Amino acid sequence: MKTRIYSAAMAVTLGSGALFAGALPAAAQRNRSSSSERNYRIATYALGGLTAYGLVKKKGTLAVVGAAGTYLAHRKWKGEVEDRHRRTGRRR
Numbered sequence: 001m002k003t004r005i006y007s008a009a010m011a012v013t014l015g016s017g018a019l020f021a022g023a024l025p026a027a028a029q030r031n032r033s034s035s036s037e038r039n040y041r042i043a044t045y046a047l048g049g050l051t052a053y054g055l056v057k058k059k060g061t062l063a064v065v066g067a068a069g070t071y072l073a074h075r076k077w078k079g080e081v082e083d084r085h086r087r088t089g090r091r092r
Contacts, residue, residue, distance in 0.1 A: 017028050021027075034084065036080055037080035041077050043069070043077075043083055044073040047070040047073055050069070050070075051067045053066070
């Protein structure tokens, strides 16, 4: 019974992620950001999901690799945003 509850929770989590994955390209087109900025943003969210999965499944190595990847992708994403603001003359 306990396994079914966990399986259902994981199915709902993965299913909701699949619903939002279709919305990402439409939002990216409205944003008109560079493709590398969009890719780093998607990588940040995907690696954050990998980290959460590793934590839920108690797989420490997977969680650490996901957390490191999330950090690096987020840092690169914010760097791309700062570069875009510098090019367009916008300030935060």
